[in-house]
Amino acid sequence: MTNRNVEIPRPFKFDKIGRGDIIEEAPVEYENWAPVIQVLEFEDGKKMLRFCYYVKSGQLAPRALLIDEKDIDNLKEEIKKKPQVRKFLQQLISDD
Secondary structure, eight states: OTTOOOOSSEEEEETTTEEEEEEEEEEOOOSSEEEEEEEEEETTSOEEEEEEEEETTSOBOSSOOOOOHHHHHHHHHHHHTOHHHHHHHHHHHOOO
16 A cells, blocks of 8 residues: 555545644555544644555545454554544543
């Protein structure tokens, strides 16, 4: 996956909900695709978590992200390096 721009932060724009920057991402790169979890920060300061994947050409795929059990360990290692992604996921599974 050598074609994908991985510069952080980088801008994004959603026609219906706004624009901002991708401020952190946890990708796992394979030969033909890269599942990734991204932290999006909108211009108003709101943050969202996006689960997505990139195809071989480096383009964001307009489909659902499916993660196989064999991907879990690699994705877990990448998430350990990304504090904001990790914080979001911890909130997702927290009982608080």
